[in-house]
Amino acid sequence: MNGRSLAWLATLAGLCLAVLIATSQLLDSRIDAERQAADERALLDLLPPGSYDNHPLAHPIALPASELLGDPAPTRAWLATREGTPTAVLLPATAKGYEGPIHLLLAIRPDGRLLATKVLGHRETAGIGDRIEPARSAWLKIFADASLAGHPEAEWRVKADKGEFDQIAGATITSRAVVSAVQHALQYFDGHRQILLRSPSP
Structure with missing residues (x-):
């Protein structure tokens, strides 16, 4: 060659x-x-189509560790806006479930009403506690439109404890944990509106 x-x-x-x-x-x-x-x-996917025109995940809001959010470590939230006006805050929360932590994500309107809730991860018992998953049941929809103003303190319990919210049959501990976590997350939102609803820098 x-x-x-x-x-x-x-x-x-x-x-x-x-x-x-x-x-x-x-x-x-x-x-x-x-x-x-x-x-x-x-x-x-918790946010209705057309309800925002920004990129919420591009500018996370750093949050310090808080007992109300159930997380011992700093976390972050995200703000959705439309034409510069806040439409929802995505706020993570952690519940103390029967088998371990239940990681939740809440979409909260600026007026403090809950838009939607989803489970990001959990280790609850298959066939019982895992009915917190939307694919297993519609139980999380009981929180739609819930707010601190619309539900006095005593109502933030499952019906088995003389509260307002249905529990999942056979999974009362899991249900209690989620109800408590949602209430505490709304309390956190209520006390930190100024930080959470401030539009992030582009």
Whole structure:
């Protein structure tokens, strides 16, 4: 094989390597973008379509650790706005479930009314406590439109404890934990409105 052939093969190998590197970088970027989109859908699906026009996850609101949110570590919230006006705050909360922590996400309107609630993670008993999951039951919908103003302190209990909220049959401890966590999260929102509803810098 002469020198010209070797040079041609080296050039071809270099081109192939460059194509492989470019393809890998493109695929990595697409995978990252798809992962980010999935993360956004998991958090933003509590918000009605058209209710916001910003990118809430791009500017998280740093929050200190708080017993009301049930988390011993600092956390963060997200503000949804439309035309610069706050429409909802996404606020995480942790309940002390029967089998361990129950991680929740609440969407709260600026007036303090609960828009929606979802479970991000838990270890509750399969077939019983896991009915807090929307795919297993519609139980979390009992909190829709709930607020501190609309429910006096004594009502923030399950009906088994003479409160306002239904409990999941066979999972009273789980139900109590979630009701308490939702109440405490609304209390946190009520005491931190100025921070939570302040529009973040672009």
